[in-house]
Amino acid sequence: MAVCSELERLQHVEPSRFVSFSFPNPLLHDASNPYGDDAGFLRVAVLDSPLHPAPPSPRTAAMLVPAGRHRDWIFSTRAGHLHLLLSSQSQCQLSRLILIGPELSVPSPRVVSCAARPDPDPAHGRLLPLLLALCPRAAFGDNAIPDVPLLSFQDDLLRLTPVRIVTGPVVGEMLVEDVVIDCTPHPIELRRRLRFKRMPFLVQTQVRLVRQSSPGNSSLLEALDDVPGSSLQPEVGVELVQPYLQAMAAGLAVIAPSLDESVRSGAKPRCLCAGIGGGALLMSIRMGLHFDVLGVEADDVVLDVARNHFGLVEDEFLQVRVGDAIQMIRELALRGEPDMNFSAIMVDLDSSDAICGISAPPLEMTQESILLAARTILHRNGTFILNVIPPAADGSLYKGMIYVLRQVFSELYEIDVGNGENVVLVATVSPVETILADSSGSIQMELRKLAGDFLEHIRRI
Template sequence: MAVSPELEGLRRIAPSRFVSFSFPNPFLGHASDPYGDGGGGGGAGERLRVAVLDSPLPSPPVPGTAAMLVPAGRHRDWIFSTRAGHLHLLLSIQFSRLILVGPELYVPSPRVIPCIARPDPDPAHARLRPLLLALCPIAAFRDNAVPDVPLLTFQDDLLLLSPVKFVAGPVVGEMVVEDVAIDNAPGPAELHRRLRFKRMPCLVQTQVRLCRSPAAAAASSSLVETLKGSGGFLQPEVGGSLVQPYLQAMVAGLAVIAPSIEESIQSGVRPRCLCAGVGGGSLPMSIRVGLQFSVLGVEADSVVLDVARNHFGLVEDEFLHVHVGDAIQMIEDFSRQRQPDIKFSAVMVDLDSSDAMCGVSAPPLEVIHGSILLAARTILDQHGVLILNVIPPPADGSVYKGLIDVLRQVFSELYEIDVGNGENFVLTATVSPIETALADNSGHFLTELRKLAGDFLEHIRKI
């Protein structure tokens, strides 16, 4: 049988190589079929899609290979159908090659997708084993040993997922708004609305809680029925508590200048905040509504702002303005103007890298530059802070250390919050030394801040 050059090349690891192909479905008519009626996917058909990705990181002498069954019904989700999603999955495990096996992309998904993982993949593993061994690189068979190819299970906190709208923007490209039911055990499930970009599908850009309308509550609809009719039944919770932990940690960074903000508020002057990156708008809305700041949000893509207004409850008023443009360029422009009335109490940077093939990382590398950080310092007032959401690139552990070193050169003091999810850190850099110990801070502002930031105020660490 002739083998295509692409598949022949899989005998060796080639960094970042991505290959996908169709393969006869070995589960067809068998009880172990993960995509049968019991799997929630409605069947996979006669052929499966097999996608193989090699890690961009250096391979060990005996490279490891792992496989994953795409969860039933989610084969068209960008996490499992794109190279960027596949790369994120691969970088989260310690293997040189990851094989994804699932239905072909033309197979339809249900309107509301159940997301509960099947408990026992072992029967499916046995039927896939010949294929998985054939896709292992030659180096994995060193000393005539037969490699173990584990079949991994994808798990997240979703119970149900329902896409609401797909749209494309001129800067970020394709994006999806989706309503989800989140497992909040031991409490009841929560309904959230999320925004994701195709270029980084594993990164949730925005997430807000959804409130059932009185009509939905009166009907006592099930979660599935509520999500099916989500367009009329569900509304985003506006200006409430932040859902995403890293946003709570970013807001917590304001605690280091709480006395200054308290004094400003008591004198009748609203503190000003520049949000570099708006997304769905949950961060600027919470700061404006919950903390009584005057907020300027800067977002590169006008379509993202339209999505924020139409689906996430972003409302502009005299104390919240959003601007379409390059946030980093705007910071530099403000710094060159050197106008006393353009001073901020806080600059919050929530921007991710645009290079999906580097894995999920934030902020963009151009932000980690002395001149940019100096420009940010210039537009802050005497007691201001720069707050950065940081996701160190998985392939380069030196970037985070380098960022800390540059921040120390530009700012007076530096504080860190480990968000605790294995990805995000929040760095808070101050223009001036902090005279009051964090433990001594009290007042109305801190009371309101705790409502948004929760326990993260207790996790602020000076570095």
């Protein structure tokens, strides 16, 4: 009866509607069953797209949750489901995405092997009656049977294991997990990652993990079988592994001559980091570039995670404060203290009120008054570096952000991270004559170690 009630509601597409229910497993005792015979019931979750009204013939697709990952926030939360739907829009304009996997009460193995299933999946035929029953009535126009493709999910994970789940007063639940990453054509790597439940697809921080010995690839694949964290240590202060953090560090290249001049005069360049996460960017700027770094993080539990699991170490030249970074920028600008003359402000803040998927930064951060305050506390040759994830539902917001930055700063640069999501904007207080003119400068050389090829991706806009 419960299923019939849900089916009645699902005859029409309603933007952003999300429902889930249990259903007897039609794959039970079948060779195509990826979940084992213990999963007598499946969790079926249905989400309608928030982006636009349903077309006359709405399209529906489905996805089997990868074995062992059904309790992962990517597949078990509405936020993760929404991201899967939106990221599938490049393949087809979906009005509805159905996720099918074990019930959430079924335990996951401590260490999950993330082997990809063959595509097309032989389970499709056995699931087709259920999938057709979940299609909106309008999809059956002219008595045609709609095509309901079974999409595949693939990422670069080979193995993963959770290390710790904690809850912060600002960001909510967060997960520290150790993963083995496929870095083809380079060797596989063992990394530690931080994710927030409210944005489960967004990796907030990741760092390489190293062991005392130097094992081969086979040992790396088996490393997660040990007690999490028992023999693994985060590698900090060296090359960043998070692409968008590499791009943010590369943004400093636009003021590299000024930074080198400060170093030669005996002054340490100062950097304000709004948003800390696991602290990888702060540690790299402190240790690799020898900056004086001030980090601001709204959630004290995030800071504890960064210290205990990601190698964040505070000292004379790396200090952190708990508070609202945007409000702190306002207060620093009002006080006008001479020692708040920053060479760079780097903003890595997520929007906590994103309705249609992941977005960054918060809209407040792009208000002209805040940008003027940021410019006030920057050095005359300083730069403002902003991590941006434009909302999928409104491309005009990104254009508006660029417009406001142009009104406040002298020049504007863009770095496309290349992951289909992040763009880094770099704004300068004063005009910049050239970029990368002096590749022999000490800052430039260190930036190449931290940011890799992203120095060549900077373009003026």
